[in-house]
Amino acid sequence: MAALWRGCGRLLARRPGAAQAxxxxxxxxxxxxxxxxxxxQRGLHGHHCPRTLKMMAIGFCFVGPVVGSWYRILDWLIPGNTKVVVVKKVILDQDYMDALVTNYCIWPPVxxxxxxxxxxQHRLAVVQCVAIVWNCYLSWKANRM
Structure with missing residues (x-):
């Protein structure tokens, strides 16, 4: 596990965009x-692989690059991590109306x-780890039968 963590750290240092995607x-x-x-509860035989690949593609092609870039822009616009700076970043980050309404109790504290x-370099990973539950919900909601 430690070797995996070090490898991720090296990839983040060398190619942050690729690592985040x-x-x-x-x-x-x-x-x-x-x-x-x-x-x-589909079971392994009922698992819909194209659906999983579609979700992965959204992460690779959209969420990783776009959100990772957004965090770099926020850091450039408002450098630092004092309490005031953090509040400013959170306010700017919550500029998506549906995310604000739906996730207001989760995302500001996160x-x-x-x-x-x-x-x-680790912010996107943190958000994605928290968002794994949200992604699960979105996938379920979008694919209800």
């Missing part, structure tokens, strides 16, 4: 697998901790 894709795929196996304690 891989992390987001893998975690979104994991959210879909959890939705299919634990929430929907982002306060994320912007205050977590180094820039």
């Amino acid at each position: 891989l992390t987001a894709g893998a975690l979104m795929g994991a959210g879909d697998v959890i939705a299919q196996q634990l929430v929907e 982002q306060i901790a994320n912007f205050y304690f977590v180094p820039l």
Whole structure:
């Protein structure tokens, strides 16, 4: 596990965009697998692989690059991690109306901790780890039969 963590750290240092895209894709795929196996209880034979691949592709191609870039922009616009700076970043980060309404009790506390304690290169991974439950919910909601 320690070797895996060091390898991820090296990849983040050398190719942060690629590492963030891989992390987001893998975690979104994991959210879909959890939705299919634990929430929907499809079983291995009923697992819909194209659906999991679609969720992973969204993570690889959209969430990782876009959200990772957004965090870099926030850090550039508002450098630092004092309490005032963190509040400013959280307010700017909550500029998506549906996310604000739907996730208001989850994301501000997560982002306060994320912007205050977590180094820039690890922020996307933290959000994606928390979002694994959200991704599971989204996958289930979008694919209800």
